[in-house]
Amino acid sequence: DSGVTQTPKHLITATGQRVTLRCSPRSGDLSVYWYQQSLDQGLQFLIQYYNGEERAKGNILERFSAQQFPDLHSELNLSSLELGDSALYFCASSARMDTEAFFGQGTRLTVV
């Protein structure tokens, strides 16, 4: 168990809908990261938050947004969903930005 909790584990939704993925980082970790894993793109970095502030951004679509709350949990919001958004979405956390990241079990999103 990595100590990173993601909910829900599975999500099936229709095109055009909006979903929210939730992540609780390891206790004490200030950095939270979101990654997307798909067969064609592999593991892609989406966005990083550090202690509530956005720290780094990857190839995150404008339809996607995230935030980190004062209790350090994070949410990834995906809107106007398309079939191509079907993927595994991982959250990870780390104590510092130059240390190992601990990954949650992921949310498998299926857009139908």
Added chain:
Amino acid sequence: SQQGEEDPQALSIQEGENATMNCSYKTSINNLQWYRQNSGRGLVHLILIRSNEREKHSGRLRVTLDTSKKSSSLLITASRAADTASYFCAINIYNQGGKLIFGQGTELSVKP
């Protein structure tokens, strides 16, 4: 692309043999990390090697880093069927926060 490239893409060996996976990248790094993923589940951190280190060991794992060649290798000795998984290298780039840029992974199959 700064993305790490892994070689081979797939590797099939017998239990007891050694497995070697290679990773190359294109930019200066802060550290390089190796992760394992069992079929669509969360990533498990294996080892982190910093840019000023050349070799690290953890149990049956040995990682080398050659920053002049921008390459790293992961050696798993005396492999077991339970080592069957996908292995990813990920680079952390100095001054780009803690985000990780992942390679495409090596799929390792260890046959009993």
